[in-house]
Each structure stands twice: as structure tokens, then as C-alpha cells.
Amino acid sequence: MQVPAPAPDPIAPDALLVEVAWEVCNQVGGIYTVIRSKVPATVQAWDDRYCLLGPYFANQAQGEFEPYDDQQMAALNDPFAGAVRQMRKRGYDICLGIWLVTGRPRVVLINPYQAYPRLGQIKSDLWHHHTIPTPDTDDLLHQVVAFGDLAKIFLEVLATEVVPPQRLVAHFHEWMTGVAIPALRRDQVPVHLVFTTHATLLGRYLAMNDPNFYDHLMQVEWQAEARHFNIEPAVTMERAAAHGAHVFTTVSELTVRECIYLLDRIPDAVLPNGLNIERFVALHEFQNLHQQYKSKIHEFVMAHFFQSYSFDLDKTLYLFTSGRYEYHNKGFDLTLEALARLNYRLQQSGLEGNVVMFFITKRPFHSINPQVLQSRAILDEVQETCEAIERQVGERLFYAAAAGTDHRLPDLDALVDDYWKLRYRRTLQSWKTTNLPPVITHNLVDDATDDILNFVRRANLVNNQHDRVKIVYHPDFVSPTSPLFGMEYGQFVRGCHLGIFPSYYEPWGYTPLECVARGVPAITSDLSGFGDYVMETVPDHEAKGIYVVKRQEKSFEESAAELTEMLWQFVQLNRRERIMQRNNVESSAELYDWKNLRVHYDRAYQLALERQ
Template identity: 90%
Template sequence: MQVPASVPNPVAPDALLVEVAWEVCNQVGGIYTVIRSKVPATVQVWDERYCLLGPYFAQQAQGEFEPIDEYELEHLRKDDPFAGAVRQLRAQGFDVQYGVWLVTGRPRTVLINPYQVYNQLGSIKSDLWEHHGIPTPDTDDLLHQVEAFGLLAKIFLQTLTAEVTPPQRVIGHFHEWMTGVAIPALRREQVPVHLVFTTHATLLGRYLAMNDPNFYDHLMQVNWAAEAVHFNIETAVRIERAAAHGSHVFTTVSELTVRECIYLLDRIPDAVLPNGLNIERFVALHEFQNLHQQYKAKIHEFVMAHFFQSYSFDLDNTLYLFTSGRYEYHNKGFDLTLEALARLNHRIQQSGMEGQVVMFFITKRPFHSINPQVLQSRAVLDEVQATCEAIERQVGERLFYAAAAGTDHRLPDLGSMVDDYWKLRYRRTLQSWKTTNLPPVITHNLVDDANDDILNFLRRANLVNNQHDRVKIVYHPDFVSPTSPLFGMEYGQFVRGCHLGIFPSYYEPWGYTPLECVARGVPAITSDLSGFGDYVLQTVPDHEEKGIYVVKRQEKTFEESAEELTDMLWNFVQLNRRERIMQRNNVESSAELYDWKNLRVYYDRAYTLALERE
């Protein structure tokens, strides 16, 4: 995929942009998606004046980073200030890599090994304590990596600013607390870098929301220092606060997190930077309906293996719903989703409506192994399929011969064309497969089955895949991947095969999962406590017609939100196939609204503001 030709920079033709993130060539969580997907739109405007800066971890970088060797670096154009800074650092003995990130746009990238200054951790810690009151425990290696990288990021930017000549200026855009250590030091030493800091979710906010069902009501009363100590995250929280206060421009990703920043970080954000996607990566032109059918057929295979061993139902009249994300039972809205599914199950049963719903929970939990029963069922069904295909070939050959050789125009007895061997194998395979046991609700054996919130809800609600249940549950506590013996496809392919994504989060500073659904032409449910849902409410008229549903959770009780979500699901399952196809068309056509090419303007404004501030 080619990046479009560069366009004039609306910010400043004489500025350089260094974007600093812990997840450059280092996939850990959601920031990786933000940075990686934004690269093509950023390169389109900033071109050779843009560079990414991140930590160098050889194992993570090896598949994503292409280094420039020593000879190439020495012979790069002298007007490449990033290469000049790397040359200077290498001359001083630093282990620093320069090359390109192997993503669309191939941006210039500098990676610095944090371990090389571990011998200076003592002075780094004492400086943080002396100047900013930030304590560092001796036993937390992530904090050691973060603080070492902070020193190296500061040194790189100091070196870079010495390379540029006025009127050229440098903007440093730092993402999340892991990169924030450099900011207060850069300000204290008056390094001429215009600093932007983005918190994608306050660290303390995430912890509080997980542990307080009335988080938003209590936000104004939070004693941030006491709570940071309580959750054992004092160092990280103080780094985040120092970065927020030290930056020229402080930003966050949604209006929802603005309040969080005010009460937990004591600074009002200067700008909100909504997240987008590189929609071009997802575009299937007019193929998305065909792709839906193709991947739905793969899900059919899983469902037959999982359920038909016990009982069968009409797959053509079955809807596939799913949710996915980090296992945060309350924050991700798994609790609300389960409650709504239990109510939906009751409604469909009472209505006498035909059809089934299969709901997938895709998340990550510690497990011992895939459930042997689930694996065996899949293997035996594969054997059934192989047996049927062998019988099909045999009957086909004999039927063709009988048709060509015979004079009777009636269809012969097809059963007589099957050898006894295949008849016996067919019967025995089916007999060994069928069971009276209920299909399991979970595909893996969890390490702590007894204390899993999802399983405990399903047990209490008796939503355990009884034949009479109209909502069936598949809890898959691992990521979907092509190497999985159960699904055998990419997560994105699985999403395309489903009919609806459900993400009614209680705490979600942005929320990529519903946005990724929309980009693939799949309707999605989000909430007004998700940054994405809030953005949709403010900017997308008639969003339900475009296949984006927003559950109201602000100032609503759990009961009220559960009933609204149940209504949404009830209305969705009543749509006929033609209506669902029309809705998917509308979803796919609205995806362009969330392209980085359109959302980049928010970043441009923040950079312009940073250049105005000294």
C-alpha cells in the first residue's frame, strides 16, 4: 500500500516533529495501534521532518524495525538532523539504532537501549526525588526501564536541537507516563523543544474505575496521592503528573478524560486529540459482503464442532455477536453485556421467535490448556467431514457412470453406491461424536475457574448452553489467531464474520474495538462513557442508521443501562437479512469519518499551540 504524496504542512514548514512512545516497534497495548495507524497520515504531511523515538528491545524490534547500517548512516545526507543526532550519540558511545519502522509510511525511527545506562540509575533516581519528589522503589524493573529511557530521550533531544539551525524548531510529542520522565528534565534544563504530552488514560483513573462502581460520582473527592500509594503506583502517577505540568501543551484523547485530568492530574488539558484508524488498511471496496460470508462460514465450522455434538440448530438463522478486549470485567462492560444477554435470552424464549444467538467473549485469561472435550469434538467433526467427502467422491463417480451407461432416467438409490466400509465408518464416527452433555461455555481450562467473574455470572444465571437457551455462550480466554486449532483465522477475519460487536464500557478513555468493527463494515455497540462513543454522539448525526449504537451510562443506574442494551439487542435480532445487509452498507460507508487523514487536524492544532509557547 502506498502512502499518498505529501501535502503542505499546515503547522510550520520549518519544524521537526519527534513522536516519543514506549510502543514504537514494541507492542504492549492500545497505544501501539494509535501510533502505528497514525503514521501514514503523519508522514504524508511531515515527510522527512518526522521521526519516532522509542526504547530498543531487540526481540520485539526484530520483526518490525529495519536498521540503517553504519556505512549508510555515515553517508546519509548531511541535512538529515535525526541521522546527525544519532551519529553524535554513537560517537559518544551510546547504543542507538536508526532506521525505519516496517509499517505503512516507513517512518524514520530512533530506538535507544535503556539498559545501557542502568549503571546511572542511582543518580537518575536521586534527581527525580530531589527535583520532583518522585520516589522509585528498588525492585520494579519497568520503572527502571522507563527512567533510564527518560534520560536517554532527553539526551537525544538535546543533541537534536544542537543539530538544527534557526529558524528550524523541534516539537517533542510524548505519549503516556512511560515516556514522561524526560519532560520535566527538558524544561528544567531549558532545552529548546516545544513539548506536547498526551495521556490516553490517567493511570490512577483506570485503577479507581476498576475498584469503584461509582467512580465518576466520587472523582471530585479523590485524594490522588493517598490513592496512588494505596494502589502501589505512586512513582508512575507522580511521573504522569510531572509530565502533564511540564509540557507546553497537555492533551488527552476524549472529553471524558478531561474531567479525569482536572481532578487527578490538576491540569486542564489544552486540547482533545481523538483517535482514528488508517481506514485504507481495512478497505475491501465492494468485497466486504463476500468477506462476511466467507468468514461467517469459518465460524459456522467452529459452532458445528462446539454445539452439534450435543444438539443442532439452523445456522442460516443464527446471529454471531461478540465482545473483546482486556479482561476488565467492570471497566469493559462485560457485566452489563452478560446481564443484557440473560434478559435477551428470556425475551426471545417468551416471544416464540425463531433463530439463535451465539455470543463470543474474546479476552485473555491465564489457562492451563484448551478443554480436551472441545479439541476432540473439533477433531472428530473434521473426521466426519473427511468421511462425507470420501462418500461424496465415491457416489459421484458411480452416479456419473450409472447415468452415462444406463437407460433408466430415474435417480438411482444413492445409498447402494456407498461401500459397506464407508457406511460403517460414517456410522461409527457419528456415534463416537454425539453426546448428551451440554456444550461447554468456555473453550479452555482456566487457572482459576472458581473465581472467574464471567463464569460465575453464567452459572448464577443458568446461561450454560441448554438446548432451550436461545442465547448460547462461547467464552474464549485467548486471542483469536490463525494458529488456533479452534478458529484458525485472524482476529480481523473473525470480526468480519460476526454480525455485531458489543462494547458498552464503563471506563474507556477512547476504545478501538468498536471503531475497528466499523472499519470492517460490522455494526457495533459502544457507550457514552467511552471516548469513541462520546465522540460519535457529538459528531455523527443519525449514528444508529450508520450501525453505531451508544448505550447511555452517564448518570444512569446499572439497571437502566442494562435495559437499554437489552432493547438494542432485541431490536437487532429482529432485523431481517436484507435490513442487516443495508445496515452493513451504511456502516462501511461511514468508516471514512474516523480516518486519521480527517482527525489529524486536532494534532496540527496542538502542535501549532506548542510552537507558540516558549
Template identity: 85%
Template sequence: MPHSVPAAPAPAVAPDALLVEVAWEVCNQVGGIYTVIRSKVPATMQDWGDRYCLLGPYFAQQAQSEFEPYTEEQLAECTDPFAGAVRAMRAQGYEVQLGIWLITGRPRVVLIDPFQLYPRLDELKSNLWEHHHIPVPAADDLLHQVVAFGELTKTFLAILAAEVVPPQRLVAHFHEWMTGVAIPALRREQVPAHLVFTTHATLLGRYLAMNDPNFYDHLMQVEWQAEARHFNIEPAVTMERAAAHGAHVFTTVSELTVRECIYLLDRIPDAVLPNGLNIERFVALHEFQNLHQQYKTKIHEFVMAHFFQSYSFELDKTLYLFTSGRYEYHNKGFDLTLEALARLNYRLQQSGLEINVVMFFITKRPFHSINPQVLQSRAVLEEVRETCEAIERQVGERLFYAAAASDDNRLPDLSTMVDDYWRLRYRRTLQSWKTKALPPVITHNLIDDQDDDILNFLRRSNLVNNQHDRVKIVYHPDFVSPASPLFGMEYGQFVRGCHLGIFPSYYEPWGYTPLECVARGVPAITSDLSGFGDYVMQHVPKHEDQGIFVVERQEKSFEEAAEQLTDMLWEFVQLNRRERIMQRNNVESSAEMFDWKNLRVYYDHAYQLALERG
């Protein structure tokens, strides 16, 4: 790294400060920052308590399931500065709500509808250009929402700052450019608030990495304005730069993004704020092993429905691997993962090892519908199950009677105890289910099937679920949820049921997916180009013993990284069941170091710094 940010001490949080955390994803699930904010709340509430409040845009449809607004009586009875600022804004004619976010910790939340300022958009856009040289085009609704919410945020914080009685002080922490647009106006109007801004991934960096396979090599030569115009994101990038330069304290989420901030935003971050999760620890290790077994059984059901219609294999000798996340073929390392899987398939075929691998790609792509063949196979298998259970009940009753009535200790011929009706139904159901067609590699009918990078790789490499393939592919272009007729389980339950998560990203400012594996006691592969992987290499000695593997992609060719990933997978598939259980135990025991209780101190360090500077 050309620059490094000092590690955070563990400061005492200023008892005379209020904290407002501003994010577009408060009560509004859009992307990964929703997980950051939501999961951090319990640890933040533990120290800040009533001095903490979240602020976000009000979108009725998204908020209705997780936001509980205060009644007029509750609002009138509240004596704290947050409620006072809400009442003052309402008195000025603004629509603003105070309530509870219905998540662990139950924090107070202020939500403000950005659309109420649309009549003033021309004036607001003119002010942004005149005072801060931030251009806003005429027909971009997201930018219009951002601009309107920025003005409302500035108004709320200005009123709140006036409510604060010294020696009490106000810290406002903004996440990402969508809320950071309020920072330049707050500084210009000298609102007495101590401002922290966090970029989780520079907007321009994400676009450049998607389009340049040598992004990191070219980073120092990037002309930000020309590139922002090229990708048609100049207004948003300008807002991000203004927020970074206007904040008293500028932060990012990993040492990796420090470089981006220096070259694309022209400011060295003051602190790095690594992301955590709420780690659920089990009193007894067998409890999380039992959960793994329980959810693996549900994945077994899917695999039988998907593959056994065409051919079968031993489920006890089958490993479930997966990757998931936003569909960014290069950035998320899907390309590297597929290349390594093709090589692993060849090695397994040559080795004679009796191991099968089923690899799940869980991402989001536009599709018409679930493949009817996949749905029908699932439904017919369910009919097979019902038939088998009926035969089981019938045989059980007749066997019990025969045993009680018999003078002979030998087991009778069980097939004579099945009625002709159930014999026929059993035979017909299986005949209608079995097929000579290969199991599909994708579960849905994509809208753009011919131009999908994952499918095109599978076609080129002939990794199409042939019976002789030892690596089978299930590409599921929708997120896993209990509503899905294919899995019928939560994403977290699906993760627990798998054996290994694979996330060798090329561009990943932090990377929650491997961390979510670790939190659930599942080994994971990440890369040294992800913030999480970089953090692990710096802070977790002997991380491979803890079940966290890091592919080296910095200054390595695609070929070198693919071979290293193949070697990791090859070693993993050779572990026996006892070794895999030991590895899961090690993963589970190391998870606590990523708990927000331990990582929140980095945030408090940033707030302390802002209070000293503001």
C-alpha cells in the same frame, strides 16, 4: 461536561519543524497505544515525510520482527538531523539504533536500549527526587526501565535540538507516563524543543474506575496522592503529573478524560486528540459483504465443532455477537453485557422467534491449556468432513457413470453407490463424536476457574449452553490469531465474520474495539462513557442509522443501562437478512469519518500550538 476543549481547525503543518513522536509502544506491542501509533503513521508521513521520526525503547525480542536497522554505511550516508543525533550519541558511547519500522508508511525509528543506563540508576533516581520530587522504589523493574529510557530520551532530544539549524524547530510528542518522565528534565535544562504530552487514560483513573462503581460521582473528591499510595502507584502517577505540567501543550484523547485530567492531574488539557484508523474502502459494496460471508463460514465451522456434538440448530438463523478487550469485568462492561444477554435469552425463549445467538467473549486470562474436549470435538468433526468428502467423490464418480450408461431418466438410489467401508466409517465417526454433555461455555482450562467473574455470572444465571437457551456463550480467554487451532484466523477477519460488536464500557478513555468494527462494516454498540461513544454522540448525527449504537451510562443506573442494552439487542435480532445487509452498508459508508486522514488535523493543531508557546 464541566469544561470543553475547542474543536481543532485544519492548520498548515509548519514546514520548518521536525517532529519526534516518543512512545513506549514503538516496535513494541504492549497495548492499545501501539494501534494508535502504528495506524497513524501513514497519515503523518503524508504531510511530515522526512521531517518525522519515532523514538522508543529497544527490546530485541519485540523489535526483531518489525524493525530493520540501518547498516553502518546507510547511517554514515544519512545527512538529516535524526541520523546526525544518532551518530553523535554513538560517539559519546551510547548504544542507539536508527532504522525503518516495517509497517505501512515505513517511518524512520530511533530505538535506544534502556538497560545500558542501569549502572547509573541510583544517580538518576536521586536526580528525579532532588529536582522534581518523583520517588522511585528500589525493586520495580518497569519503573527502572522508564527512568533509564527517560534519561536517554532527554539526551537524544538535547543532541537533536543542537543539530537543528534555525529557522528549523523541533516538536517532541510524548505518549503516556512511561515516556513523559523525560519532560521535566528537558524543561529544567531548557532544551529548545516544543513539548506535547498526551495521556490516553490517567493511570489513577483506571485504578479508581476498576474499584469504584460510582467513580464519576466521586471524581471531584479524590485526593490523588492518598489514592495513588493506596494502589501502590505513586511514582508512576507523580511522573504523569510532572509530564502534564511540564509540557507546553497537554492533550488527552476524549472529552470524557478531560474531567479526569482536571481532577487527577490538576491541569485542563489544551486539546483533545481523537483516535482514528486506516479505513480500507472498497470500490464495490459487495466486496466487503463477500468478506463477511467468507469469514462467517469459518465461524460456522467453529460453531458446528463446538455445539453440534451435543445438539444442532440452524446456522442460517444464527447471529454471531462478540465483545473483546482487556479483562476488566466492570470497566469493559462485561457485567452489563452478560446481564443484557440473560434478559435477551429470556425474551427469545418467550417470543417464539426462530433465532439463535452465539455470543463470543474474546479476552485474555491465565489458562493451563485449551480444553481437550473442545480440541477433540474439532478434530473428530474434521474426520467427519473427510469421510463425507470421500463418500461425495465415490458417489459422484458412480453417479456420472450410471447417468452415462442409463436409458432411464430417473435419479438412481444414491445410497447404493456407497461402499460398506465408508458406510461403517461414517456411522462410527458420528457415534464417537456425538455426546449428551452440554457444550462448554469456555474453550480453555483457566488457572483460576472458581473466581472468574464471567464464569460465575454464567453459573448463577444458568446461562450454560442448554439446548433450550437461545443465547449460547463461547468464552475464549485468549486473543484470536491464525495460530489458534480453534479459529485459525486473524482478529480482523473474525470481526468481519460477526454480525455485531458489543462494548458498553463503564471506563474507556477512547475505545478502539467498536471503531475496529465500524472500519470493517460491522455494526457496534458502545457507551457514552467511552471516548469513542462520546465522540459519536457529538459528531455523528443519526448515528443509529449508521449502525453505531450508544448505551447511555452517564447518570444512569446499572438496571437502566441493562434494559436499554437489552432493547438494542432485541431490535437487532429481529432484523431480517436484507435489513442487516443494509445496516452493514451504512456502517461501511460512515467509516471514513474515522480515518486518520481526517482526524490527524487534531494532532497538527496541537503541534502548531506547541510551536507558538515553546
């Protein structure tokens, strides 16, 4: 494994770094995970020369942001605080404080709505100076251009606080903040600019709508396609940021191709994403945690399936996939096809055991299926009844043993009151049903057109008793407040045996990486940035529990056959082999820590400092 050596600390000791992202203290997308997880490693290298900049949205920030009070602000003597004080004197609504995450970085948040009175002028300047159109009907675009203008003003003011030979680097993530870059270059503000696209906006739209996206990439006319999808303003902003930055970067070799053909600039560097592995480390406890959370999943499975029929939970494997609902992009279509084939193969093989496959995603729904809720409630009542009988039998058995002279075990049935016998019988009578366990746990708003449901109906993969692969489609995120699981998503992951993420379009892909960090084997694809990175840098990755489905230049049929074979080999592992594999997965997680991967960012900053 070739891991880049950590960059010498500190990098560029005469430079300040401002990292600008829409997701600073604002959890709205995957970039939030990138920024938040990278903070500890960045703070370690840059210390008080580092600050984040983002938009202030009160509802999002209140749980994550702690502003400095006036006394704390007065005591600060650095360029970031100086710039904030200057802007406050000019009447701007801006605050400096701490992001309450590991590393506790300093953060500047600016209220974008304060620029709304000047929106007309800002939009006019974008059009006349940079030919960036901004329609009047899109409030998100208004927020973006307002924040972009305010970010530019902040960096201008900050540049006046920087005393040579000190220099200023500003790193912008995604088009939503990159709109500031063209104006900064036009006004020749002395700041070295880095721009990262994590996934080109047009690429995501094209991949969702074209099953042969990669074959057609070279023929795309960006402006016509952007107009077709009604995203021309955002795509134009993204292109302007990419061309205006001193250093243009992306997150994987896969998105390099997109940048070349859709943004017309070759990236200067690839910045692979990592995780703060320390947050996930459980040391010798991780196997115990797997058992603990698997037992919670057992409870759900019993409630969901055992009302109709039962199977041996000790011989059941829990597989899952999760992420944004993009049926083709996320590889849900390929996963379902492979599961249907695995189901048939298991039925024909005579092997013991079952597979329960969870689809965890987000879809509009009316409510949790009442049948699912009722089943869970009745099972809870069954459990309470059994525990009451257990207590009663235990107390009376203990008394009989202490008081009696007969060494034989008494009739346990005689130790139970008639009340509990009757309640036990009636509870079980209301529990059992002849209906099949439902495939989906919620009532969707649009059940008839849902791709996952339509596939399982066509394939008759509908949780028949003879099906060896069972499907649970949970169109909501797993959370402790859910009456079905009652656990965190990370706990759910630890309780599963395998994560399946064979994406067709995935610029990076955090879900398999989060599996690895928790000691859970994962399947990814060579069309995900993470999968491509693993193939390039991790020898013998399957032994480390990371399987990569080949999708580049492969037909759907070829990829489905390969994924089916991977699943077939996995279900044949015995318990000892699975434990050994989880050990290997957990021990390899350190390879993806930001402490190792941060060096790519620091090299990009060094390159930006070398360019004027």
C-alpha cells in the same frame, strides 16, 4: 457530520517533529494501535521532518524494525541522523532505521539498559529536582527512568543539530516516556513539548475498583489513592509530565474530567483517535468477506454445539465482545445481564433463530478444554468421511449416468462401499453426546473466581438446548494458529453480525471503531471516548450502525434495560435490513480516518510552537 478540514500541508514547515512512545516497534498495549495507525497520515504531512523515538527491545523490534547500515547512515544528511551519529561517537547504543509499517517512518531506538550503571544518579536527580520517588524493586520503573534519561540526552543532542529558524517539537505519549519532560524543562532544552495521556493511570485503577467512580472523582485525594494502589511513582511521573509540557492533551472529553481532578491540569486540547481506514477497505468485497468468514465461524459452532444438539445456522446471529479482561470497566457485566434478559425475551416471544455470543479476552489458562478439542477433531473426521463418500458417489453416479439406459436416479446407497458406511456410522456414534456444550473453551487457572463464569452459572445461561442465547467464552486471542478458529482476529470480526462494547471506563475504545472499519455494526457507550465522540459529531449514528448505550448518570438497571432493547431490536432485523446496515457502516468508516482526525494533532503542535 462535522469533520474537521484536513490541516494544510505541510504544517509548520520550519519545524521537526519527534514522537516518543514506549510502543514504537514494541507491541505491548493499545497505544501501539494509535501510533502505528497514525503513521501514514503523519508521514504524509511531515515527510522527512518526522521521526519516532522509542526503547529498543530486541525480541519485539526484530520483526518490525530495519536498521540503516553504515553506508546508508553515512549518506543521510539530516538532523535525526546527525544526532544519532553524535551519540554513537559518545559510545551510546542507539540505532536509526525504518519501522516496517504502512508509511515506513524513520525510527530511533535506544537501548534503556545501557543507562543502568547510572540508575542511582538518575533516580537521585528525579527525587531531588522533581520529588519523583523510584523504588529499587520495580524493573519496569527502572527501564522507564533509564529510557527517559536517554530520551532527554537524544533531544538535547538533536537540538544542537537544528539550525534556526528550524524548531523542534517533541510529542510524548503516556507516563512511561513523559518522565523525560521535567528534566528537559529544568535544563531549558530548546524543544517544544507536547504530552498526551491516553488514560490517567490512577483513573484506570479507581474505575476498576469503584463502581461509582465518576460520582466520586471530585473527592479523590490523588496521593493517598496512588499509595493505596502502590502506583505513586508512576502517577507522580504522569503529573510531572502533564505540568511540565508546553501543551497537555488527552484523547476524549471524558478523560478531560480525569485530568482536571487527578492530574490538576486542564488539557489544552483533545486528540481523538482514528484508524488508517485504507488498511480495512474491501470495497464491494466486504459483503463476500462477511459470508466467507461467517462460514468459518459456522464450522466452529457446529463443532462446539452440534455434538449435543443442533440449530439452524442460517437463523443464527453471531455477536461478540473483546478486549482486556476488566469485567466492570469493559462492560462485560452489563453485556451478560442484557444477554440473560434477551434470552428470556426470545424464549417468550416465539421468534425463530438463535444468538451465539463470543467473549474474546485474555485470561490465564492451563490448556484448551480436551472435550472442545476432541469435538473439533471428530467433526473434522466426519467432514473427511462425508467428502470421501461424496467423491465415491459422484464418480459412480457419473459412470452410471453415462453407461446406463435407465433415466431414473439410481439407489445412491448402493453406490457407497460398506467400508465408508461403517466408518460414517461409527464416526457419528463417537460424535454425539448428551453433555451440554461447554461455556468456556479453555481450562482456566482460576475457574472458581472468574466473574464471567460465575454470572452464567448464577443465571443458568449455560448453553441449555432451550437457551436462545448461547455463550462461548474464549479466554485467548483469536489467531490463525488456534485449532479452534484458525483465522485472524480481523477475519473473525468480519464474520460476526454485531460487536458489543458498553464500557463503563474507556478513555477511547478502538474495538468498536475496528468493527466499523470492517463494516460490522457496533454498540459502544457514552462513557467511552469513541461513543462520546460519535454522539457529538455523527448525526443519526444508529442508522450508520453505531449504537451508544447511555451510562452517564444512569443506574446499572437503566443501562441494562437500554442495552437489552438495542439487542432485541437488532435480532428482529431481517437479512436484507442487516445487509443495508452493513453497507451504511462501511460507507461511514471514512469519517474516522486519520486523514481527517490528524488536524487535531497538528493544532496541538502549532500551539506548542507558540509557547516558550
